[in-house]
Amino acid sequence: MSPTARLTKKGQATKERIVSTAADLIFEHGVAGTSIEDVRKAASVSGSQMAHYFQDKRHLVQEVVDYQADLVLGVQRSPRLETFSDLRRWAAINVEQQRERNCEGGCRFGSLAGELVEADRDTRRQLARGFDRWESVLRDGLQLMYDRGDLRPEADPDKLAMTLLAALQGGTLLTQTMRSTDPLEAVLDSVIEYVESFAADPASVARA
The missing domain is CATH 1.10.10.60 (Homeodomain-like)
Structure with missing residues (x-):
């Protein structure tokens, strides 16, 4: 078509x-x-x-890649990541999602990427765009916090966003493998503590 x-x-x-x-x-x-x-x-x-x-299965799979990216992004945009409290809620939502699935299947988009990333160059680029979109959701929230003065000047929203996404993906894979949310909870707690270490006002984290 x-x-x-x-x-x-x-x-x-x-x-x-x-x-x-x-x-x-x-x-x-x-x-x-x-x-x-x-x-x-x-x-x-x-x-x-x-x-x-x-036209064929390849074209159907390409549509599925975009569909899964949209589906995951819909979840990741709620709550909006504009405060340290939002980051904690974001982590809790991702952990609860795995708990509801009995830690089976992993991340809908990440699992698809793991299977298809070496399929061909176009598919890899399509998957990379999906992760770029996901990272931008995290980055936009962190950038807002930075611009508002919630994060110290030395904080880098780009690197922090990539760190959050990498931690989520790695933690989800371990959670799927071990059939326990412990790895995901541990890594998200640690990475958010790292983000919080850049708080301009440490008291704001304590109140979060």
């Missing part, structure tokens, strides 16, 4: 249902363990509909 082709509302809804279904199946079974036929059956669409919206 041409990327510039316009879809009717019904067509767009059908395409979105297929992508959403594919995302859930891939999260559960992996890219290699999910076939076009699996998606077709689960989404209750015909083979001709699948062929109409997606």
Whole structure:
């Protein structure tokens, strides 16, 4: 299907249902363990509909990458990260999310990246853009705190944002592997303590 082709509302809804279904199946079974036929059956669409919206499995997976990035970013934007208290709530939300899944599956976007990062150059770049978008959510909040004077001048919002994201990804992988939220809780607590060490007013952290 041409990327510039316009879809009717019904067509767009059908395409979105297929992508959403594919995302859930891939999260559960992996890219290699999910076939076009699996998606077709689960989404209750015909083979001709699948062929109409997606040239092949690769193009469907590309849509899933963007879908998962959007889904994860929706969660990461709530709460807005504008205070030290927000960072603690952000950590608690990510830990609770893993607890609700019984520590299975890992990060929806991170797990997909782990499976696809060496697939081809275009896919790697697409995954990198997803992580860039994620990092920017963290960076924007830290930059606001910096501009407001909550963080000392030597704090670097860019590096702090990357550190938070790397800690979350690594902690989530260990939590998935060990089937315990202990690694994720430990690393997020430590990395947020590191961010808090740049507080212009240490008392503000104590009150958070």
